[in-house]
Amino acid sequence: TPHDEMTAGMSYFHDTIWKGVPKFLRRVDTALKNVGINERVPYNAPLIQFSSWMGGDRDGNPRVTPEVTRDVCLLARMMAA
Numbered sequence: 483t484p485h486d487e488m489t490a491g492m493s494y495f496h497d498t499i500w501k502g503v504p505k506f507l508r509r510v511d512t513a514l515k516n517v518g519i520n521e522r523v524p525y526n527a528p529l530i531q532f533s534s535w536m537g538g539d540r541d542g543n544p545r546v547t548p549e550v551t552r553d554v555c556l557l558a559r560m561m562a563a
Contacts, residue, residue, distance in 0.1 A: 484537065484550045488557060491536045495561045503530060534558065 510529065511522050523529065537554025539546045 484539075484543065484546050485553070488536050488550070488554045491534065492557055492561055499532070506530070 507523055507525070507529070514521070514523070534554075536558075537546060537551045540551065
């Protein structure tokens, strides 16, 4: 169901965002240092953009209702907070 898909998809946030982004930023900092730039990348630098189709497949899946889209958006906001 769309709800199951949403729950499973959001479970990846822990590993991909909360662990992966800091690791990526450290690698960028190291790469910059290796070429002589001794400044760290600001945490609010727009290096990465996240998006998801979960809850938005309204053109081909009749089970994705406005309520499902709302629930997915709310869960994504809670995960990001």
